[in-house]
Amino acid sequence: MTKHFKEALRRHGLPKICIAIGNLLLNLFARIIGKTIRYSRRVKLPSFYEARQTLERYHSVPESSTSSLKMSKNILYDVTIIVPCYNVEQYIQQCIDSLKSLSFREKLEVILVNDGSTDGTLSIIESNKFPDSWTLINQSNSGLAVARNKGIAASHGQYLTFVDSDDIIDSEGLQTLWMAARENDLDLVDGSIVRLENPNQYLYRYKKYVANVKNEPVPISVSGMAMGRLYRRDLWKNVRFPESFWYEDTAILYLIFPRVVRYGTIPDVTYHYRYNPNGQSKSVKNSRVIDTVYIIPKLLKLASDMGVDLGRVRTLTRWQESRFVYERVSPLGDDSLLQAAFVCAMESYRAYYSTCPGDQDSKLLRMICTSFLSKDYELWRFSSRILLLKDQLRRLSVS
Numbered sequence: 001m002t003k004h005f006k007e008a009l010r011r012h013g014l015p016k017i018c019i020a021i022g023n024l025l026l027n028l029f030a031r032i033i034g035k036t037i038r039y040s041r042r043v044k045l046p047s048f049y050e051a052r053q054t055l056e057r058y059h060s061v062p063e064s065s066t067s068s069l070k071m072s073k074n075i076l077y078d079v080t081i082i083v084p085c086y087n088v089e090q091y092i093q094q095c096i097d098s099l100k101s102l103s104f105r106e107k108l109e110v111i112l113v114n115d116g117s118t119d120g121t122l123s124i125i126e127s128n129k130f131p132d133s134w135t136l137i138n139q140s141n142s143g144l145a146v147a148r149n150k151g152i153a154a155s156h157g158q159y160l161t162f163v164d165s166d167d168i169i170d171s172e173g174l175q176t177l178w179m180a181a182r183e184n185d186l187d188l189v190d191g192s193i194v195r196l197e198n199p200n201q202y203l204y205r206y207k208k209y210v211a212n213v214k215n216e217p218v219p220i221s222v223s224g225m226a227m228g229r230l231y232r233r234d235l236w237k238n239v240r241f242p243e244s245f246w247y248e249d250t251a252i253l254y255l256i257f258p259r260v261v262r263y264g265t266i267p268d269v270t271y272h273y274r275y276n277p278n279g280q281s282k283s284v285k286n287s288r289v290i291d292t293v294y295i296i297p298k299l300l301k302l303a304s305d306m307g308v309d310l311g312r313v314r315t316l317t318r319w320q321e322s323r324f325v326y327e328r329v330s331p332l333g334d335d336s337l338l339q340a341a342f343v344c345a346m347e348s349y350r351a352y353y354s355t356c357p358g359d360q361d362s363k364l365l366r367m368i369c370t371s372f373l374s375k376d377y378e379l380w381r382f383s384s385r386i387l388l389l390k391d392q393l394r395r396l397s398v399s
Contacts, residue, residue, distance in 0.1 A: 046340060058337060059288055078107045078157060079107075082113070085165040089121045096125070113151050155233070161174070218253055325345055350373065353372075
């Protein structure tokens with residue numbers, strides 16, 4: 001598939017019939033080949049200790065610290081926008097302009113956290129005139145999670161939202177999210193997200209939806225991004241982003257969403273995401289992609305300590321430890337690393353789950369569960385690849 005054809009697919013999407021046929025063929029292929037793999041000769045796998053050593057030789061487990069969990073008790077604003085900033089001199093003014101241009105008619109607080117930028121980011125921020133409800137916090141370079149956590153601690157809003165400093169928020173977006181949250185008493189509300197460079201390409205495209213999700217499983221379709229949504233302040237009580245890890249946004253799914261009682265989505269575009277070829281999701285050969293293996297057991301432990309019913313994140317965990325682990329680790333081109341990642345993911349899953357429920361999960365997700373419980377690397381690799389292909393096909397069709 002040529003680069004131009006891929007771009008055409010991203011721009012215009014695929015007809016629904018083609019998507020349906022593609023999914024049908026992938027499901028059929030998975031069913032036929034999956035049975036063959038299950039009865040094939042098993043790969044001899046390293047022990048968990050050996051697997052962990054293999055991964056840590058490539059990239060050690062981050063030394064995670066925890067910011068203060070304190071939050072101000074003074075609610076002075078309706079919404080707080082938290083903007084972590086690091087070396088974005090090319091984009092920060094456009095982001096600030098979008099915040100200044102918001103049509104939001106309620107009380108708004110904006111917190112900019114400069115994470116030790118070494119370019120002209122800080123000078124550009126300081127060249128702006130801000131109202132008293134805007135705050136600039138400077139810190140030594142500590143990472144995205146620490147910057148966001150510092151913003152949470154300093155916030156005074158009834159609701160919180162995050163904006164990355166190379167993105168922009170739609171001029172009507174915050175007002176639309178706020179109205180949906182207030183009218184429906186929502187704890188969390190998501191708006192549609194599009195590419196900044198191409199507003200016709202959606203990352204997440206929602207319909208109008210409101211539901212009570214208390215005790216419901218966390219759906220794998222929900223966005224794992226911190227941005228583009230409005231959070232009730234109480235969701236962040238005693239919860240912060242895991243520091244020093246890549247993929248820190250995954251905490252939303254394990255620690256925040258299980259606290260949500262009233263959840264909603266709206267079709268309106270509320271956020272414009274800038275494609276960053278150097279971002280985490282595109283850094284296919286950076287050693288830190290191994291964090292995708294390390295962060296799930298950490299989040300499962302934190303969720304368990306918080307009293308989260310881990311049955312609600314069982315399907316999510318299979319999804320994270322197959323589709324995403326495979327996508328991020330396999331490009332490293334070292335099968336021993338992929339095997340080690342499987343062994344660690346398998347042990348993480350088996351530490352909390354011992355059965356494969358035949359519920360609403362797809363055949364592929366049940367195959368992932370089977371691969372974990374039967375220590376079948378080839379079945380996991382095959383099923384993970386099909387899950388990845390199906391998800392990529394779905395994403396191409398979103399627009």
